[in-house]
Amino acid sequence: MLAFAARRVGAIFTTLLLVAAAVVVATGLLPLPEFGALAARVSPVLAFVVGITIVAELASAAGVFTALAELMAGWGRGRVALLWVLVILLAVISTAFLSLDTTAVLVTPVVVGLALHIGVSPLPFALVTVWLANTASLFLPVSNLTNLLAADALGESPAQFLATTAVPGLVGVVISVAILSIVYRRSLRGKFTLPERTPITDKPLLIYCAVVVVALLPMLVSGIEVAIVAGVAAVLLLGAFLVRNRGAIGISLIPWQALGIAIGLFVLVEAAQVHGLGDLLSTISGSGSDPLSLVHLAAVGAVGANAINNLPAYLVLEPLAGDPLRLTALLIGVNLGPLVTPWASLATLLWHQRLKALGVTVSWPKFMGLGLVAVVIIVPLSALALALVG
Numbered sequence: 001m002l003a004f005a006a007r008r009v010g011a012i013f014t015t016l017l018l019v020a021a022a023v024v025v026a027t028g029l030l031p032l033p034e035f036g037a038l039a040a041r042v043s044p045v046l047a048f049v050v051g052i053t054i055v056a057e058l059a060s061a062a063g064v065f066t067a068l069a070e071l072m073a074g075w076g077r078g079r080v081a082l083l084w085v086l087v088i089l090l091a092v093i094s095t096a097f098l099s100l101d102t103t104a105v106l107v108t109p110v111v112v113g114l115a116l117h118i119g120v121s122p123l124p125f126a127l128v129t130v131w132l133a134n135t136a137s138l139f140l141p142v143s144n145l146t147n148l149l150a151a152d153a154l155g156e157s158p159a160q161f162l163a164t165t166a167v168p169g170l171v172g173v174v175i176s177v178a179i180l181s182i183v184y185r186r187s188l189r190g191k192f193t194l195p196e197r198t199p200i201t202d203k204p205l206l207i208y209c210a211v212v213v214v215a216l217l218p219m220l221v222s223g224i225e226v227a228i229v230a231g232v233a234a235v236l237l238l239g240a241f242l243v244r245n246r247g248a249i250g251i252s253l254i255p256w257q258a259l260g261i262a263i264g265l266f267v268l269v270e271a272a273q274v275h276g277l278g279d280l281l282s283t284i285s286g287s288g289s290d291p292l293s294l295v296h297l298a299a300v301g302a303v304g305a306n307a308i309n310n311l312p313a314y315l316v317l318e319p320l321a322g323d324p325l326r327l328t329a330l331l332i333g334v335n336l337g338p339l340v341t342p343w344a345s346l347a348t349l350l351w352h353q354r355l356k357a358l359g360v361t362v363s364w365p366k367f368m369g370l371g372l373v374a375v376v377i378i379v380p381l382s383a384l385a386l387a388l389v390g
Contacts, residue, residue: 014257017264030271038270044227045148046259049099051230052142053255055216056102058237061248062209066198069110073118078191080120087111087125088177091132096139097217101258103133104347108354118192122360124184127367128177130351135176135336135378138169142220144335145262146314154324158221164328167389168382172336175378183370205244212236258346262311269315281320291387294329297321298383301333302375306344310334325390332382339371339378 024030030038059065072090076083090111094103108129115122137144140158141151147161155161181188200206212233219229241249269277286296297317304313314334321327338344342352342364355362 011257014260014264017268018260021264021267024267024271030267030274034270034274035267038266042149042262042266044225045145046262047227048142048148048230049101049145049258049262050254051227051234052099052102053258054234054253055213055230055237056098056106057253058234058241058248059209059213060106061241061245062202063198063200063206064210064213065106065110067200067206067210069114070195070197073114073192073194076192078194080188080190080192083114083118083192084124084128084181084188088128088132091129092136092173095133095136096143097220099142100133100137100144100345100347101255101350103129103136104351105354107133108351109358112355112358112360114195116358116360117195120190120192121184121187122358123362124180124187126351126355126360126362127184127370128180130348131176131180131339131371131374132173133347133351134338134345135172136169138165138172138331138335140221142226144331145311146331146334148226149314149318150327150331153327157223159223162221164324164390165331168328168332168336168386171382171385172332172378175381176374179370179374179377202244205240208240209237261346265309265312265315269312272316273319277316281316287322289323289325289387289390291384294326294387294390295380295383297326297329298333298337298379301330302337302379303333305334305338306341306375309343310338310345325386328386328390329383332386333379336382337375337379339375340368342367 025032025035068090072086073083075086091103091107094107108126111125111129112122115125137147139162141147141161142158147165151161154164216229216233219233220226222229238249284300286293286300301313301317304310304317307313311334314330317330317334318327321330338348342348352362
């Protein structure tokens with residue numbers, strides 16, 4: 001019932017956002033030339049979101065993620081601490097190559113369900129998943145929607161992008177893991193009994209989907225347009241499911257709500273920029289590329305993300321960043337900073353919906369308090385790391 005109410009509220013919010021965006025365009029508050037330029041810029045980004053979501057959902061339906069979780073349980077050799085390390089690696093790889101929303105939607109039920117099945121506390125596994133969905137989203141253009149928007153300014157290839165973001169991204173991941181490992185150290189001790197394997201309903205389909213996903217990962221960092229790569233992978237999986245399991249194919253594979261929110265925010269923020277919002281914010285964001293200025297901009301990005309969501313915060317502040325070094329500092333704030341409020345990133349909201357479906361309760365005051373401590377440490381240190389290597 002609560003999940004249905006949350007979906008209804010989300011649908012109403014998305015509809016209102018799209019109606020407001022349509023009004024802004026129809027009334028000329030966002031002139032057509034600016035709207036056309038915006039559409040040309042964000043269309044490949046949104047196409048990638050659709051493609052990678054279809055891939056992730058169909059791979060999950062085929063049992064790829066469940067099989068991987070059970071393999072991880074075997075690799076854990078009955079030790080909770082080793083399983084913890086494997087879950088961290090899964091969350092980082094999933095976020096870096098398949099995006100933070102994929103980690104929130106698909107990895108969360110896998111690792112939380114695994115923790116419940118082997119009889120250990122699911123809370124540290126749930127928290128490390130959502131924290132890394134955010135803090136591991138700095139590495140590659142495909143890791144976060146904000147990265148895709150910034151990719152052209154930070155390098156012509158994923159390798160160049162990674163060269164800029166690798167060190168501050170590693171700082172964010174290491175500190176995230178360190179904090180949670182210390183806070184939940186007692187829950188991460190001891191041993192567990194291996195659960196029974198989940199029966200495989202269609203082994204050929206599982207193997208085929210696993211091969212496509214494995215082949216997809218290096219292609220996403222090959223320099224080919226990521227929307228094309230994700231689109232081809234989606235078509236390959238859709239073709240297989242048309243033959244083996246048509247029931248899994250439906251309009252729900254497309255992330256309508258996420259697309260609606262993104263489109264609405266793009267249009268509204270662009271209209272605000274046209275009407276002088278950048279001038280108002282220029283006094284807040286500062287200037288310069290010295291260490292303190294980078295920390296300042298990253299902090300502004302983190303505050304903005306937790307106040308209004310990381311996507312509009314990035315869009316509002318992007319024109320004020322200037323050079324690639326400052327743009328990376330902004331990404332540190334809006335990518336690594338959304339650990340405090342539930343609405344700071346779409347990934348956190350999606351993560352919470354999955355937890356409710358699994359019957360796992362999260363204390364929001366504790367979540368926000370622990371997240372605030374983490375952000376106060378992670379964002380400045382990551383920005384300083386950027387200054388040292390920049």
